[in-house]
Amino acid sequence: MAKTTALIFGYNKYAHEIIRNVKDKYNSIKVFSLDENDKAEGLYELEYFDLSDEWADMQKSVDMKNSMAFCVLEDTAENIFLTISLRANFKDLTIIAISSNKESANKLLMAGANKVIPLTETTSDIITNMLEKPISHKILHDILYEKSSLKIAQVQIGEESEFKDEQLTSIDWTRYNGIIVLSVMHEDLKSEFIYSSKAKRHIIKSGDVLIVVGFEKDIQDFENKIRSKRYVNWSHWSW
Incomplete structure (x- = not known):
């Protein structure tokens, strides 16, 4: 059964690539941009957000447990912070993030991403495989509530x-x-x-x-x- 919603944070070439590859796998696609000048192109909803946003409203309209979030902000620090915020609010949400190097990949995993994809590997085959076989990693919840170094x-x-x-x-x-x-x-x-x-x-x-x-x-x-x-x-x- 298709997952309910694909939540794509970032409006760039990586977002468009993901949209092309997930449009038939989800009931709906929501794209979130930090730039109010961005415009949707018809295949999805486009919303604007700030990294300090509260996420309560999203939880009212989206089945977070049966959805997947893609963190594709091109600023590494912002992408890490976004991942932390999503994980802290939605412990069951599957989070996929892009990374520019091994160091940022490690930080994203530490921040709570289930899977990190190097920018050099964002091809349709890898995205498809990622959707079918998400890999679980320790999340921020473990840092706060479980034994952790x-x-x-x-x-x-x-x-x-x-x-x-x-x-x-x-x-x-x-x-x-x-x-x-x-x-x-x-x-x-x-x-x-x-x-x-x-x-x-x-x-x-x-x-x-x-x-x-x-x-x-x-x-x-x-x-x-x-x-x-x-x-x-x-x-x-x-x-």
Whole structure:
């Protein structure tokens, strides 16, 4: 039986390739774009979303357990963050993501993707095989609720940090292997996902706290590289 809905996040050549290959396998296709200037071409619904969006409305109209999400945003950090958000909200959703290299593939799996496809391999045969035989991997839920060597930590920006006075969008997060940065918390305890529209314009200040996911050694390396220290150990933190 065909899966209910194909949810495609990203409006680009990869999205169009997936649409061509899944249009006969799903009852409906929904495409989500970050750019309000994008226009649908008739084979699917096109909706606009922000990475800080809540997903409650989608759950009302889509059978998430019997659907599949494709994360094909071309910005690696945004694609990782999207995967984390979807997995945190929909534990039974099958998530397929694209990656540009092995490092980003590992991060996407850590973020909760069931299957990661290298950009060089997005052919119709591979997509078809992926749909028929999804591969399960540990998901973000395991980090939060089960025994895991992965941790969530708060790293507070110090006066000597290289991030101080930098805009969030100017930081190359790929320099920090094994780390996924989720959000920034201000001194007034207000927290924003780092890929939301508002947070992108944020200038990092001393005292701001970054919420990160990673293995203990990678978190320690991250602290040393940016010359900042852990504020609270969130090993047992849960949503």
